[in-house]
Amino acid sequence: MEAREADDDLPQLGSLAQSARIKELNNARNMMFLAAVLLVVMAIIEFATLRNQASQVIRQNPNQFGPNADLKQVEDIIAFLGALLAGGILVLAGVFVAFAFLVKKFPVPITIIGLCLYILFNLVLAVLNPVTILQGWIFKLIITIGLVKGIQSAFVYQKEKRFEDLERGYE
Amino acid sequence: MSDATDQPDGRDAIQRAEDVRPRPQVAPPPLREAIQPPIAAKPKAPVRGERDAADEAIHVGKVASQEILAPRRVNRDLIGQTLRERRGFMFGAAIWTLLGMVLVCIAAIIANVHVALAAVGPVAVALMLVLLRRRPFVCHVELDGLVFDRLKLTLPLVAIEEVIAGGAKKEAFLICHADGFISVPSALSIPWQAFREYLKDNLQPQLFTPRLPARLQKYFDRNVALFGVGAMHVFWARDHLRPARPPGRTGLAVCMGLVVASVLWYTVGINQGRDFRPWLGAGAGVGILSFLIGLLFYLRAFPRTPRLKNWQRSALVLGPGGMALEQGELVGELRWEEVRKIANRTRGASFTLDSGGTQPCVRLDVTGASIMVLDVYHRPLFFIHDLIESLYCEADR
Numbered sequence: 001m002e003a004r005e006a007d008d009d010l011p012q013l014g015s016l017a018q019s020a021r022i023k024e025l026n027n028a029r030n031m032m033f034l035a036a037v038l039l040v041v042m043a044i045i046e047f048a049t050l051r052n053q054a055s056q057v058i059r060q061n062p063n064q065f066g067p068n069a070d071l072k073q074v075e076d077i078i079a080f081l082g083a084l085l086a087g088g089i090l091v092l093a094g095v096f097v098a099f100a101f102l103v104k105k106f107p108v109p110i111t112i113i114g115l116c117l118y119i120l121f122n123l124v125l126a127v128l129n130p131v132t133i134l135q136g137w138i139f140k141l142i143i144t145i146g147l148v149k150g151i152q153s154a155f156v157y158q159k160e161k162r163f164e165d166l167e168r169g170y171e
Numbered sequence: 172m173s174d175a176t177d178q179p180d181g182r183d184a185i186q187r188a189e190d191v192r193p194r195p196q197v198a199p200p201p202l203r204e205a206i207q208p209p210i211a212a213k214p215k216a217p218v219r220g221e222r223d224a225a226d227e228a229i230h231v232g233k234v235a236s237q238e239i240l241a242p243r244r245v246n247r248d249l250i251g252q253t254l255r256e257r258r259g260f261m262f263g264a265a266i267w268t269l270l271g272m273v274l275v276c277i278a279a280i281i282a283n284v285h286v287a288l289a290a291v292g293p294v295a296v297a298l299m300l301v302l303l304r305r306r307p308f309v310c311h312v313e314l315d316g317l318v319f320d321r322l323k324l325t326l327p328l329v330a331i332e333e334v335i336a337g338g339a340k341k342e343a344f345l346i347c348h349a350d351g352f353i354s355v356p357s358a359l360s361i362p363w364q365a366f367r368e369y370l371k372d373n374l375q376p377q378l379f380t381p382r383l384p385a386r387l388q389k390y391f392d393r394n395v396a397l398f399g400v401g402a403m404h405v406f407w408a409r410d411h412l413r414p415a416r417p418p419g420r421t422g423l424a425v426c427m428g429l430v431v432a433s434v435l436w437y438t439v440g441i442n443q444g445r446d447f448r449p450w451l452g453a454g455a456g457v458g459i460l461s462f463l464i465g466l467l468f469y470l471r472a473f474p475r476t477p478r479l480k481n482w483q484r485s486a487l488v489l490g491p492g493g494m495a496l497e498q499g500e501l502v503g504e505l506r507w508e509e510v511r512k513i514a515n516r517t518r519g520a521s522f523t524l525d526s527g528g529t530q531p532c533v534r535l536d537v538t539g540a541s542i543m544v545l546d547v548y549h550r551p552l553f554f555i556h557d558l559i560e561s562l563y564c565e566a567d568r
Contacts (some may be wrong), residue, residue: 013386016496016503020540023500156539 021157028150030099031143039093046086054078107154115147198320249312251370256308257358261274267297296428303424308356329375338553351409351549382407391488391496398491406487406548419468426465433458482547507566512536
Protein backbone atom coordinates (compact mmCIF):
# COMPACT_ATOMS: atom_id res chain seq x y z
CA MET A 1 0.00 0.00 0.00
CA GLU A 2 2.83 2.33 0.90
CA ALA A 3 4.45 1.68 -2.42
CA ARG A 4 1.17 2.48 -4.18
CA GLU A 5 0.92 5.75 -2.27
CA ALA A 6 4.50 6.52 -3.25
CA ASP A 7 3.46 5.80 -6.86
CA ASP A 8 0.66 8.33 -6.61
CA ASP A 9 3.11 10.95 -5.36
CA LEU A 10 5.12 10.65 -8.55
CA PRO A 11 4.61 13.39 -11.16
CA GLN A 12 2.02 12.62 -13.84
CA LEU A 13 3.15 11.91 -17.37
CA GLY A 14 1.45 14.18 -19.88
CA SER A 15 0.76 13.62 -23.55
CA LEU A 16 3.84 13.04 -25.68
CA ALA A 17 2.04 14.35 -28.76
CA GLN A 18 1.25 17.60 -26.94
CA SER A 19 4.88 17.79 -25.83
CA ALA A 20 5.94 17.46 -29.49
CA ARG A 21 3.46 20.17 -30.49
CA ILE A 22 4.86 22.47 -27.81
CA LYS A 23 8.27 21.82 -29.37
CA GLU A 24 6.87 22.91 -32.75
CA LEU A 25 5.47 26.03 -31.09
CA ASN A 26 8.91 26.65 -29.63
CA ASN A 27 10.25 26.48 -33.16
CA ALA A 28 7.65 29.04 -34.26
CA ARG A 29 8.70 31.22 -31.30
CA ASN A 30 12.33 30.96 -32.39
CA MET A 31 11.32 31.94 -35.93
CA MET A 32 9.61 35.04 -34.52
CA PHE A 33 12.76 35.94 -32.58
CA LEU A 34 14.79 35.40 -35.75
CA ALA A 35 12.42 37.63 -37.71
CA ALA A 36 12.71 40.30 -35.00
CA VAL A 37 16.52 40.17 -35.04
CA LEU A 38 16.60 40.44 -38.85
CA LEU A 39 14.19 43.38 -38.75
CA VAL A 40 16.31 45.16 -36.13
CA VAL A 41 19.42 44.65 -38.28
CA MET A 42 17.52 45.95 -41.30
CA ALA A 43 16.35 49.03 -39.36
CA ILE A 44 19.88 49.78 -38.11
CA ILE A 45 21.24 49.56 -41.66
CA GLU A 46 18.39 51.79 -42.84
CA PHE A 47 19.14 54.41 -40.15
CA ALA A 48 22.87 54.32 -40.83
CA THR A 49 22.51 54.82 -44.59
CA LEU A 50 19.58 57.28 -44.65
CA ARG A 51 21.53 60.31 -45.90
CA ASN A 52 23.46 58.30 -48.48
CA GLN A 53 20.28 56.74 -49.82
CA ALA A 54 18.55 60.12 -50.03
CA SER A 55 21.40 61.74 -51.92
CA GLN A 56 21.63 58.67 -54.19
CA VAL A 57 17.93 59.01 -55.03
CA ILE A 58 18.47 62.68 -55.93
CA ARG A 59 21.55 61.87 -58.01
CA GLN A 60 19.79 59.09 -59.90
CA ASN A 61 16.72 61.25 -60.67
CA PRO A 62 18.11 64.76 -61.31
CA ASN A 63 15.22 65.94 -63.52
CA GLN A 64 12.41 64.74 -61.28
CA PHE A 65 12.66 67.62 -58.80
CA GLY A 66 12.70 70.56 -61.21
CA PRO A 67 15.41 73.19 -61.75
CA ASN A 68 14.41 75.43 -58.81
CA ALA A 69 13.90 72.71 -56.20
CA ASP A 70 15.85 72.98 -52.98
CA LEU A 71 17.75 69.69 -53.16
CA LYS A 72 18.80 69.92 -49.52
CA GLN A 73 15.16 70.12 -48.50
CA VAL A 74 14.23 67.22 -50.80
CA GLU A 75 17.04 65.17 -49.26
CA ASP A 76 15.73 65.96 -45.79
CA ILE A 77 12.22 64.88 -46.76
CA ILE A 78 13.49 61.61 -48.26
CA ALA A 79 15.63 60.99 -45.17
CA PHE A 80 12.61 61.67 -42.95
CA LEU A 81 10.50 59.18 -44.90
CA GLY A 82 13.31 56.65 -44.65
CA ALA A 83 13.51 57.25 -40.90
CA LEU A 84 9.76 56.68 -40.65
CA LEU A 85 10.12 53.39 -42.52
CA ALA A 86 13.04 52.30 -40.30
CA GLY A 87 11.00 53.25 -37.21
CA GLY A 88 8.10 51.16 -38.54
CA ILE A 89 10.47 48.21 -39.00
CA LEU A 90 11.65 48.59 -35.40
CA VAL A 91 8.05 48.64 -34.15
CA LEU A 92 7.34 45.48 -36.18
CA ALA A 93 10.40 43.84 -34.62
CA GLY A 94 8.99 44.72 -31.19
CA VAL A 95 5.65 43.20 -32.18
CA PHE A 96 7.40 39.95 -33.20
CA VAL A 97 9.24 39.84 -29.86
CA ALA A 98 5.93 40.29 -28.03
CA PHE A 99 4.36 37.58 -30.21
CA ALA A 100 7.24 35.23 -29.42
CA PHE A 101 6.53 35.60 -25.71
CA LEU A 102 2.77 35.14 -26.17
CA VAL A 103 2.76 32.27 -28.68
CA LYS A 104 2.30 29.53 -26.10
CA LYS A 105 -0.56 31.39 -24.42
CA PHE A 106 -2.53 32.15 -27.58
CA PRO A 107 -0.99 29.77 -30.14
CA VAL A 108 -3.51 29.99 -32.98
CA PRO A 109 -4.10 33.76 -33.23
CA ILE A 110 -0.45 34.64 -32.61
CA THR A 111 0.98 32.27 -35.23
CA ILE A 112 -1.61 33.31 -37.83
CA ILE A 113 -1.17 37.05 -37.21
CA GLY A 114 2.62 36.60 -37.09
CA LEU A 115 2.70 34.89 -40.47
CA CYS A 116 0.28 37.40 -42.04
CA LEU A 117 2.31 40.35 -40.73
CA TYR A 118 5.55 38.85 -41.99
CA ILE A 119 4.18 38.16 -45.48
CA LEU A 120 2.50 41.58 -45.64
CA PHE A 121 5.69 43.35 -44.59
CA ASN A 122 7.69 41.56 -47.28
CA LEU A 123 5.06 42.39 -49.89
CA VAL A 124 5.19 46.10 -48.93
CA LEU A 125 8.98 46.04 -49.18
CA ALA A 126 8.74 44.30 -52.56
CA VAL A 127 6.37 47.00 -53.83
CA LEU A 128 8.72 49.75 -52.63
CA ASN A 129 11.81 48.03 -53.97
CA PRO A 130 11.42 44.77 -55.98
CA VAL A 131 15.07 43.84 -55.37
CA THR A 132 14.25 43.10 -51.70
CA ILE A 133 12.32 39.96 -52.72
CA LEU A 134 15.61 38.16 -53.29
CA GLN A 135 17.48 39.71 -50.36
CA GLY A 136 17.91 37.12 -47.60
CA TRP A 137 15.51 34.72 -49.30
CA ILE A 138 16.82 31.75 -47.31
CA PHE A 139 15.92 33.42 -44.02
CA LYS A 140 12.55 34.45 -45.39
CA LEU A 141 11.83 30.88 -46.49
CA ILE A 142 12.92 29.39 -43.15
CA ILE A 143 10.81 31.87 -41.17
CA THR A 144 7.75 31.33 -43.38
CA ILE A 145 8.01 27.52 -43.18
CA GLY A 146 8.55 27.69 -39.41
CA LEU A 147 5.47 29.86 -38.95
CA VAL A 148 3.30 27.70 -41.25
CA LYS A 149 4.31 24.58 -39.33
CA GLY A 150 3.62 26.49 -36.12
CA ILE A 151 0.05 27.21 -37.29
CA GLN A 152 -0.55 23.52 -38.02
CA SER A 153 0.67 22.54 -34.57
CA ALA A 154 -1.11 25.41 -32.86
CA PHE A 155 -4.53 24.33 -34.14
CA VAL A 156 -4.15 20.75 -32.88
CA TYR A 157 -2.44 21.85 -29.67
CA GLN A 158 -5.26 24.24 -28.77
CA LYS A 159 -7.93 21.67 -29.61
CA GLU A 160 -6.27 18.97 -27.50
CA LYS A 161 -5.70 21.41 -24.66
CA ARG A 162 -9.39 22.28 -24.64
CA PHE A 163 -10.23 18.56 -24.37
CA GLU A 164 -7.73 18.15 -21.53
CA ASP A 165 -9.22 21.12 -19.68
CA LEU A 166 -12.72 19.71 -20.16
CA GLU A 167 -11.59 16.32 -18.85
CA ARG A 168 -10.02 17.97 -15.84
CA GLY A 169 -13.24 19.89 -15.26
CA TYR A 170 -15.29 16.68 -15.23
CA GLU A 171 -12.87 15.03 -12.81
CA MET B 172 6.52 -3.17 -9.38
CA SER B 173 5.34 -1.38 -6.33
CA ASP B 174 2.51 -3.66 -5.33
CA ALA B 175 3.26 -7.34 -5.10
CA THR B 176 -0.31 -8.41 -5.80
CA ASP B 177 -0.36 -6.53 -9.08
CA GLN B 178 2.81 -8.09 -10.34
CA PRO B 179 3.18 -11.06 -12.67
CA ASP B 180 5.20 -14.06 -11.62
CA GLY B 181 8.77 -13.33 -10.59
CA ARG B 182 10.09 -15.53 -13.39
CA ASP B 183 8.67 -13.05 -15.85
CA ALA B 184 10.90 -10.41 -14.38
CA ILE B 185 13.87 -11.89 -16.15
CA GLN B 186 15.18 -10.39 -19.34
CA ARG B 187 16.23 -13.28 -21.52
CA ALA B 188 18.54 -13.48 -24.47
CA GLU B 189 17.27 -13.63 -27.99
CA ASP B 190 18.52 -13.50 -31.52
CA VAL B 191 15.67 -12.40 -33.63
CA ARG B 192 15.11 -9.22 -35.56
CA PRO B 193 12.54 -7.86 -35.99
CA ARG B 194 10.69 -9.38 -33.10
CA PRO B 195 7.84 -11.15 -34.79
CA GLN B 196 5.58 -11.03 -31.78
CA VAL B 197 5.34 -8.99 -28.67
CA ALA B 198 5.45 -12.14 -26.60
CA PRO B 199 8.94 -13.56 -25.95
CA PRO B 200 10.09 -16.20 -28.45
CA PRO B 201 10.84 -19.78 -27.33
CA LEU B 202 14.62 -19.19 -27.25
CA ARG B 203 14.12 -16.85 -24.37
CA GLU B 204 12.38 -19.57 -22.40
CA ALA B 205 15.27 -21.95 -23.03
CA ILE B 206 17.74 -19.97 -20.97
CA GLN B 207 15.41 -19.06 -18.19
CA PRO B 208 17.14 -19.76 -14.88
CA PRO B 209 15.64 -22.27 -12.45
CA ILE B 210 15.15 -19.77 -9.64
CA ALA B 211 14.88 -16.07 -10.16
CA ALA B 212 14.93 -13.50 -7.47
CA LYS B 213 12.07 -11.08 -7.77
CA PRO B 214 13.37 -7.54 -8.09
CA LYS B 215 12.47 -5.56 -5.05
CA ALA B 216 10.12 -2.65 -5.56
CA PRO B 217 12.13 0.53 -6.10
CA VAL B 218 11.76 2.77 -3.10
CA ARG B 219 11.18 6.48 -3.46
CA GLY B 220 14.83 7.32 -2.89
CA GLU B 221 15.92 5.08 -5.72
CA ARG B 222 13.39 6.63 -8.07
CA ASP B 223 14.59 10.07 -7.18
CA ALA B 224 18.11 8.90 -7.85
CA ALA B 225 16.99 7.61 -11.21
CA ASP B 226 15.33 10.91 -11.91
CA GLU B 227 18.62 12.63 -11.25
CA ALA B 228 20.14 10.40 -13.96
CA ILE B 229 21.89 8.28 -11.38
CA HIS B 230 21.41 4.75 -12.55
CA VAL B 231 19.96 2.32 -10.14
CA GLY B 232 22.42 -0.57 -10.00
CA LYS B 233 21.62 -3.72 -11.89
CA VAL B 234 20.15 -6.36 -9.66
CA ALA B 235 22.04 -9.01 -11.60
CA SER B 236 25.32 -7.61 -10.43
CA GLN B 237 24.13 -7.60 -6.83
CA GLU B 238 22.55 -11.03 -6.68
CA ILE B 239 24.62 -14.14 -6.82
CA LEU B 240 23.63 -16.11 -9.86
CA ALA B 241 25.53 -19.24 -10.71
CA PRO B 242 27.18 -18.94 -14.13
CA ARG B 243 25.72 -21.39 -16.62
CA ARG B 244 28.68 -21.84 -18.92
CA VAL B 245 28.27 -24.72 -21.36
CA ASN B 246 30.59 -23.80 -24.22
CA ARG B 247 34.30 -23.33 -23.71
CA ASP B 248 35.43 -23.70 -27.31
CA LEU B 249 36.71 -20.20 -27.83
CA ILE B 250 38.26 -19.47 -24.44
CA GLY B 251 41.81 -18.19 -24.89
CA GLN B 252 41.36 -17.36 -28.56
CA THR B 253 41.77 -13.96 -30.14
CA LEU B 254 39.24 -13.11 -32.80
CA ARG B 255 40.39 -10.64 -35.44
CA GLU B 256 38.55 -8.93 -38.21
CA ARG B 257 39.66 -10.03 -41.66
CA ARG B 258 39.96 -6.83 -43.60
CA GLY B 259 39.70 -6.58 -47.34
CA PHE B 260 42.34 -5.47 -49.82
CA MET B 261 42.90 -1.71 -49.87
CA PHE B 262 41.88 -1.03 -53.45
CA GLY B 263 41.89 2.73 -52.91
CA ALA B 264 45.47 2.84 -51.65
CA ALA B 265 46.57 0.45 -54.41
CA ILE B 266 45.05 2.61 -57.16
CA TRP B 267 46.64 5.79 -55.80
CA THR B 268 50.03 4.02 -55.46
CA LEU B 269 49.71 2.71 -59.01
CA LEU B 270 48.94 6.22 -60.27
CA GLY B 271 51.98 7.55 -58.43
CA MET B 272 54.19 4.81 -59.87
CA VAL B 273 52.93 5.47 -63.39
CA LEU B 274 53.78 9.16 -63.01
CA VAL B 275 57.25 8.28 -61.68
CA CYS B 276 57.85 5.97 -64.65
CA ILE B 277 56.71 8.65 -67.12
CA ALA B 278 58.99 11.15 -65.36
CA ALA B 279 61.92 8.75 -65.69
CA ILE B 280 61.19 8.03 -69.35
CA ILE B 281 60.82 11.64 -70.46
CA ALA B 282 63.31 12.91 -67.83
CA ASN B 283 60.91 15.50 -66.51
CA VAL B 284 61.17 16.52 -62.86
CA HIS B 285 57.75 18.22 -62.90
CA VAL B 286 55.96 14.92 -63.59
CA ALA B 287 57.97 13.36 -60.76
CA LEU B 288 56.81 16.17 -58.47
CA ALA B 289 53.21 15.55 -59.52
CA ALA B 290 53.63 11.89 -58.48
CA VAL B 291 54.07 13.03 -54.87
CA GLY B 292 50.31 13.75 -54.66
CA PRO B 293 48.97 10.21 -55.34
CA VAL B 294 51.73 8.60 -53.29
CA ALA B 295 50.96 10.85 -50.30
CA VAL B 296 47.25 10.06 -50.60
CA ALA B 297 47.99 6.30 -50.69
CA LEU B 298 50.19 6.66 -47.62
CA MET B 299 47.48 8.53 -45.73
CA LEU B 300 44.87 5.93 -46.71
CA VAL B 301 47.08 3.25 -45.14
CA LEU B 302 47.90 5.30 -42.04
CA LEU B 303 44.32 6.38 -41.36
CA ARG B 304 42.77 2.97 -41.88
CA ARG B 305 40.32 2.03 -39.16
CA ARG B 306 41.78 -0.29 -36.57
CA PRO B 307 40.41 -3.82 -36.95
CA PHE B 308 38.00 -5.45 -34.56
CA VAL B 309 39.99 -7.58 -32.12
CA CYS B 310 38.38 -9.54 -29.33
CA HIS B 311 40.17 -11.70 -26.77
CA VAL B 312 37.92 -14.40 -25.41
CA GLU B 313 38.78 -14.94 -21.78
CA LEU B 314 37.37 -17.27 -19.17
CA ASP B 315 34.91 -14.79 -17.74
CA GLY B 316 34.53 -12.21 -20.42
CA LEU B 317 35.55 -10.54 -23.64
CA VAL B 318 38.26 -7.94 -24.08
CA PHE B 319 37.83 -5.56 -27.00
CA ASP B 320 41.08 -3.90 -28.06
CA ARG B 321 39.74 -1.10 -30.24
CA LEU B 322 37.08 -0.09 -27.75
CA LYS B 323 39.37 -0.59 -24.75
CA LEU B 324 36.51 -2.42 -23.11
CA THR B 325 36.35 -5.52 -20.97
CA LEU B 326 32.91 -7.05 -20.99
CA PRO B 327 32.19 -9.79 -18.44
CA LEU B 328 30.07 -12.63 -19.81
CA VAL B 329 27.51 -12.04 -17.07
CA ALA B 330 27.02 -8.50 -18.36
CA ILE B 331 25.96 -9.63 -21.85
CA GLU B 332 22.21 -9.32 -22.02
CA GLU B 333 21.46 -10.51 -25.52
CA VAL B 334 22.88 -11.08 -28.98
CA ILE B 335 20.91 -9.59 -31.84
CA ALA B 336 21.30 -9.64 -35.60
CA GLY B 337 23.22 -6.74 -37.12
CA GLY B 338 21.61 -3.93 -39.00
CA ALA B 339 24.29 -3.26 -41.62
CA LYS B 340 25.69 -5.47 -44.38
CA LYS B 341 29.11 -5.95 -42.80
CA GLU B 342 27.69 -6.26 -39.28
CA ALA B 343 27.17 -9.89 -38.30
CA PHE B 344 25.54 -9.31 -34.95
CA LEU B 345 25.50 -7.01 -31.96
CA ILE B 346 26.51 -7.89 -28.44
CA CYS B 347 24.11 -6.01 -26.18
CA HIS B 348 24.79 -5.11 -22.58
CA ALA B 349 23.23 -2.73 -20.10
CA ASP B 350 25.40 0.22 -21.17
CA GLY B 351 25.12 -0.18 -24.93
CA PHE B 352 26.05 -2.59 -27.70
CA ILE B 353 29.13 -3.74 -29.61
CA SER B 354 29.06 -4.42 -33.32
CA VAL B 355 30.76 -7.63 -34.49
CA PRO B 356 31.86 -7.68 -38.15
CA SER B 357 30.94 -10.64 -40.33
CA ALA B 358 34.51 -11.14 -41.61
CA LEU B 359 36.24 -12.65 -38.58
CA SER B 360 39.22 -14.98 -38.26
CA ILE B 361 36.69 -17.70 -37.34
CA PRO B 362 33.14 -18.03 -38.70
CA TRP B 363 31.06 -15.40 -36.95
CA GLN B 364 28.35 -18.00 -36.40
CA ALA B 365 30.71 -19.88 -34.08
CA PHE B 366 31.34 -16.75 -32.04
CA ARG B 367 27.62 -16.06 -31.83
CA GLU B 368 26.93 -19.64 -30.74
CA TYR B 369 29.60 -19.34 -28.06
CA LEU B 370 28.02 -16.17 -26.74
CA LYS B 371 24.51 -17.59 -26.88
CA ASP B 372 25.61 -20.70 -25.00
CA ASN B 373 27.23 -18.60 -22.33
CA LEU B 374 24.52 -16.03 -21.85
CA GLN B 375 23.74 -15.61 -18.21
CA PRO B 376 20.26 -14.94 -16.88
CA GLN B 377 19.69 -11.25 -16.39
CA LEU B 378 17.43 -9.73 -13.83
CA PHE B 379 15.40 -6.99 -15.39
CA THR B 380 15.92 -3.69 -13.65
CA PRO B 381 14.99 -0.82 -15.93
CA ARG B 382 16.83 2.43 -15.44
CA LEU B 383 13.92 4.76 -15.61
CA PRO B 384 13.20 8.27 -14.44
CA ALA B 385 10.42 8.42 -11.84
CA ARG B 386 7.76 9.60 -14.27
CA LEU B 387 8.37 6.80 -16.72
CA GLN B 388 8.63 4.29 -13.88
CA LYS B 389 5.02 5.01 -13.00
CA TYR B 390 3.95 4.41 -16.62
CA PHE B 391 6.02 1.24 -16.71
CA ASP B 392 4.49 -0.08 -13.46
CA ARG B 393 0.99 0.64 -14.70
CA ASN B 394 1.60 -1.17 -17.98
CA VAL B 395 3.34 -4.10 -16.32
CA ALA B 396 0.22 -4.58 -14.21
CA LEU B 397 -1.87 -4.59 -17.40
CA PHE B 398 0.28 -6.57 -19.84
CA GLY B 399 3.03 -8.22 -17.78
CA VAL B 400 6.79 -7.59 -17.77
CA GLY B 401 7.38 -9.78 -20.83
CA ALA B 402 5.37 -7.44 -23.02
CA MET B 403 7.17 -4.29 -21.94
CA HIS B 404 10.43 -3.03 -23.47
CA VAL B 405 12.61 -0.44 -21.80
CA PHE B 406 15.49 1.52 -23.30
CA TRP B 407 17.76 3.93 -21.53
CA ALA B 408 20.66 6.13 -22.63
CA ARG B 409 23.84 4.22 -23.43
CA ASP B 410 27.17 5.20 -21.93
CA HIS B 411 28.99 6.22 -25.08
CA LEU B 412 27.52 7.43 -28.32
CA ARG B 413 28.81 6.19 -31.64
CA PRO B 414 29.39 8.76 -34.35
CA ALA B 415 26.03 9.97 -35.58
CA ARG B 416 27.31 9.92 -39.15
CA PRO B 417 29.53 7.54 -41.09
CA PRO B 418 33.18 8.33 -40.36
CA GLY B 419 34.26 9.41 -43.86
CA ARG B 420 37.85 8.38 -43.24
CA THR B 421 38.62 7.90 -46.92
CA GLY B 422 37.76 11.48 -47.78
CA LEU B 423 39.76 12.72 -44.82
CA ALA B 424 42.78 10.62 -45.85
CA VAL B 425 42.66 11.89 -49.45
CA CYS B 426 42.52 15.51 -48.26
CA MET B 427 45.34 15.00 -45.76
CA GLY B 428 47.50 13.38 -48.44
CA LEU B 429 46.89 16.31 -50.77
CA VAL B 430 47.70 18.80 -47.98
CA VAL B 431 51.02 17.00 -47.33
CA ALA B 432 51.82 16.99 -51.06
CA SER B 433 50.86 20.64 -51.40
CA VAL B 434 53.30 21.63 -48.64
CA LEU B 435 56.08 20.00 -50.64
CA TRP B 436 54.93 21.64 -53.88
CA TYR B 437 54.74 25.04 -52.19
CA THR B 438 58.25 24.65 -50.72
CA VAL B 439 59.66 23.62 -54.10
CA GLY B 440 57.87 26.56 -55.75
CA ILE B 441 59.45 29.03 -53.33
CA ASN B 442 62.97 27.65 -53.23
CA GLN B 443 63.67 26.33 -56.74
CA GLY B 444 63.92 29.17 -59.23
CA ARG B 445 61.54 30.50 -61.85
CA ASP B 446 60.96 27.13 -63.60
CA PHE B 447 59.27 25.78 -60.50
CA ARG B 448 57.21 28.93 -59.78
CA PRO B 449 53.89 27.28 -61.00
CA TRP B 450 54.26 24.77 -58.14
CA LEU B 451 53.88 27.67 -55.71
CA GLY B 452 50.37 28.41 -56.98
CA ALA B 453 49.47 24.74 -57.31
CA GLY B 454 50.69 24.06 -53.75
CA ALA B 455 48.78 26.99 -52.28
CA GLY B 456 45.56 26.26 -54.22
CA VAL B 457 45.46 22.51 -53.65
CA GLY B 458 46.58 22.95 -50.02
CA ILE B 459 43.87 25.46 -49.07
CA LEU B 460 41.11 23.60 -50.92
CA SER B 461 42.13 20.22 -49.48
CA PHE B 462 42.39 21.69 -46.00
CA LEU B 463 38.88 23.14 -46.16
CA ILE B 464 37.30 19.99 -47.60
CA GLY B 465 39.30 17.88 -45.14
CA LEU B 466 37.95 20.00 -42.30
CA LEU B 467 34.41 19.19 -43.43
CA PHE B 468 35.25 15.47 -43.54
CA TYR B 469 36.82 15.73 -40.09
CA LEU B 470 33.71 17.40 -38.67
CA ARG B 471 31.58 14.67 -40.23
CA ALA B 472 33.84 11.97 -38.84
CA PHE B 473 33.98 13.50 -35.36
CA PRO B 474 31.77 11.60 -32.92
CA ARG B 475 28.96 14.03 -32.25
CA THR B 476 26.80 13.91 -29.18
CA PRO B 477 23.22 14.86 -29.97
CA ARG B 478 22.23 18.47 -29.41
CA LEU B 479 19.95 17.37 -26.64
CA LYS B 480 19.82 18.61 -23.09
CA ASN B 481 20.56 15.85 -20.57
CA TRP B 482 20.66 13.11 -23.19
CA GLN B 483 22.05 10.84 -20.51
CA ARG B 484 18.66 10.96 -18.80
CA SER B 485 16.75 9.81 -21.86
CA ALA B 486 14.53 6.77 -21.50
CA LEU B 487 11.94 5.03 -23.62
CA VAL B 488 9.25 2.54 -22.62
CA LEU B 489 7.41 0.55 -25.29
CA GLY B 490 4.43 -1.65 -24.69
CA PRO B 491 1.30 -3.00 -26.38
CA GLY B 492 -0.69 0.04 -25.27
CA GLY B 493 1.72 2.70 -26.45
CA MET B 494 4.98 4.29 -25.49
CA ALA B 495 6.41 6.73 -22.98
CA LEU B 496 9.43 8.88 -23.65
CA GLU B 497 11.68 11.26 -21.79
CA GLN B 498 14.19 12.80 -24.20
CA GLY B 499 15.20 16.40 -23.71
CA GLU B 500 12.10 18.58 -24.00
CA LEU B 501 9.98 15.66 -25.13
CA VAL B 502 8.29 14.05 -22.15
CA GLY B 503 5.03 12.15 -22.11
CA GLU B 504 3.09 9.07 -23.08
CA LEU B 505 1.58 8.22 -26.42
CA ARG B 506 -1.09 5.73 -27.47
CA TRP B 507 -0.49 3.83 -30.70
CA GLU B 508 -3.83 5.14 -32.03
CA GLU B 509 -2.33 8.63 -32.06
CA VAL B 510 0.51 7.63 -34.41
CA ARG B 511 -0.10 8.26 -38.09
CA LYS B 512 3.21 7.20 -39.62
CA ILE B 513 6.49 5.62 -38.51
CA ALA B 514 9.77 6.09 -40.37
CA ASN B 515 13.32 4.99 -39.68
CA ARG B 516 15.58 7.85 -40.76
CA THR B 517 18.98 6.20 -40.63
CA ARG B 518 20.79 9.14 -42.21
CA GLY B 519 18.88 12.09 -40.85
CA ALA B 520 17.76 15.02 -42.94
CA SER B 521 20.39 17.43 -44.26
CA PHE B 522 18.41 20.38 -42.93
CA THR B 523 15.41 20.74 -40.64
CA LEU B 524 14.05 23.55 -38.49
CA ASP B 525 14.51 21.27 -35.50
CA SER B 526 18.13 20.22 -34.88
CA GLY B 527 16.94 16.74 -33.86
CA GLY B 528 15.80 16.06 -37.40
CA THR B 529 19.32 16.20 -38.79
CA GLN B 530 20.32 13.17 -36.73
CA PRO B 531 19.41 9.55 -37.35
CA CYS B 532 16.11 8.89 -35.64
CA VAL B 533 12.87 6.96 -35.61
CA ARG B 534 10.27 9.49 -36.61
CA LEU B 535 6.71 9.11 -35.41
CA ASP B 536 4.22 11.46 -37.01
CA VAL B 537 1.23 12.50 -34.95
CA THR B 538 -1.34 15.14 -35.89
CA GLY B 539 0.39 18.51 -35.92
CA ALA B 540 3.87 17.34 -34.90
CA SER B 541 6.62 14.74 -35.23
CA ILE B 542 8.28 12.83 -32.43
CA MET B 543 11.92 11.92 -33.06
CA VAL B 544 13.36 9.02 -31.09
CA LEU B 545 17.09 9.72 -31.33
CA ASP B 546 19.97 7.25 -31.45
CA VAL B 547 20.99 7.58 -27.81
CA TYR B 548 19.62 4.36 -26.33
CA HIS B 549 21.31 1.19 -25.17
CA ARG B 550 19.92 -0.71 -28.15
CA PRO B 551 20.45 0.21 -31.82
CA LEU B 552 17.95 2.43 -33.57
CA PHE B 553 16.91 -0.20 -36.14
CA PHE B 554 16.03 -2.52 -33.28
CA ILE B 555 13.87 0.15 -31.62
CA HIS B 556 12.25 0.98 -34.97
CA ASP B 557 11.37 -2.67 -35.67
CA LEU B 558 9.94 -3.02 -32.20
CA ILE B 559 7.86 0.14 -32.47
CA GLU B 560 6.56 -0.94 -35.85
CA SER B 561 5.63 -4.44 -34.67
CA LEU B 562 3.86 -3.06 -31.59
CA TYR B 563 2.08 -0.47 -33.72
CA CYS B 564 0.93 -3.11 -36.22
CA GLU B 565 -0.16 -5.36 -33.38
CA ALA B 566 -2.23 -2.56 -31.87
CA ASP B 567 -3.64 -1.68 -35.30
CA ARG B 568 -4.92 -5.23 -35.72
